[in-house]
Amino acid sequence: MTAALELQGLSKAFGQLQVTQNVSLKLEKGARHALIGPNGAGKSTLVHQITGLLHPSKGHILLNGTDITRLSPEKRVKMGLARTFQINSLFNHLTVGENIGLALTAREGRDARLFGSITQSAELMDEAAQLLYSLGLLALAHKTVTDLAYGQRRLIEIALALALKPSVLLLDEPVAGVPSTEGARLFDLLERLPQDVAVLVIEHDMDLVFRFAQRITVLVEGAVLVEGTVKEVRSDPRVRAVYLGERHHG
Numbered sequence: 001m002t003a004a005l006e007l008q009g010l011s012k013a014f015g016q017l018q019v020t021q022n023v024s025l026k027l028e029k030g031a032r033h034a035l036i037g038p039n040g041a042g043k044s045t046l047v048h049q050i051t052g053l054l055h056p057s058k059g060h061i062l063l064n065g066t067d068i069t070r071l072s073p074e075k076r077v078k079m080g081l082a083r084t085f086q087i088n089s090l091f092n093h094l095t096v097g098e099n100i101g102l103a104l105t106a107r108e109g110r111d112a113r114l115f116g117s118i119t120q121s122a123e124l125m126d127e128a129a130q131l132l133y134s135l136g137l138l139a140l141a142h143k144t145v146t147d148l149a150y151g152q153r154r155l156i157e158i159a160l161a162l163a164l165k166p167s168v169l170l171l172d173e174p175v176a177g178v179p180s181t182e183g184a185r186l187f188d189l190l191e192r193l194p195q196d197v198a199v200l201v202i203e204h205d206m207d208l209v210f211r212f213a214q215r216i217t218v219l220v221e222g223a224v225l226v227e228g229t230v231k232e233v234r235s236d237p238r239v240r241a242v243y244l245g246e247r248h249h250g
């Protein structure tokens with residue numbers, strides 16, 4: 001079966017500093033994969049290469065079998081690669097439902113300036129409500145973004161990314177900064193993510209990683225140290241030595 005996302009021997013250097021070293025990785029359709037590693041291991045740099053913000057000096061990135069290594073970030077999104085939006089991409093004065101409606105419009109390439117007609121489009125607003133319902137977030141649909149708690153905004157970012165109907169979703173530290181009282185909602189949302197979407201989560205929180213992921217890749221100094229199931233990675237002495245053994249976090 002064609003992998004949803006495949007990295008083939010990616011390498012990247014900043015001057016003399018080799019930040020990605022021959023990294024290969026495969027996410028099957030519907031995968032739940034975590035990328036972990038100590039601070040400075042190169043996780044963000046790898047994600048930037050996947051999204052197209054940075055260009056690898058060597059290697060290839062395949063999305064559903066198509067080589068996207070040289071494509072712009074926008075093209076990659078159109079082809080089904082989504083990442084969580086930054087909070088500042090939410091329209092604060094609009095409701096959650098309207099924000100999702102706008103993301104759905106963007107997906108269809110319609111002009112967001114026609115916003116008035118979007119909220120009046122029963123079809124689009126129904127689709128927005130349906131998406132929020134499937135994620136357990138319908139109760140927030142009529143709330144204005146400014147009225148949301150920080151953790152709730154993070155949930156909406158994920159919903160926005162899903163509005164693009166991706167085949168691959170990148171979640172970069174989804175629980176970072178979310179108070180533990182709101183963490184349970186995030187776990188709930190992660191469990192409700194569509195089964196056919198392959199998810200790559202970059203996360204320091206080991207509770208989340210062990211609960212969510214089926215497979216884990218451990219990155220150390222830009223290279224893959226270990227890749228395997230949660231059980232394999234947890235019990236690997238090399239991982240314990242360089243990472244898990246240090247501290248439970250980061």
Ligand SMILES: Nc1ncnc2c1ncn2[C@@H]1O[C@H](COP(=O)(O)OP(=O)(O)OP(=O)(O)O)[C@@H](O)[C@H]1O
Pocket residue numbers: 014017019037038039040041042043044045046
């Ligand atoms: N634009 C850049 N120019 C030079 N060096 C960089 C640049 N971006 C990152 N680095 C270096 O690359 C290495 C990997 O950084 P990166 O941010 O990818 O690690 P990380 O695993 O995401 O870390 P963290 O968990 O702390 O976010 C670090 O040594 C960092 O200082």
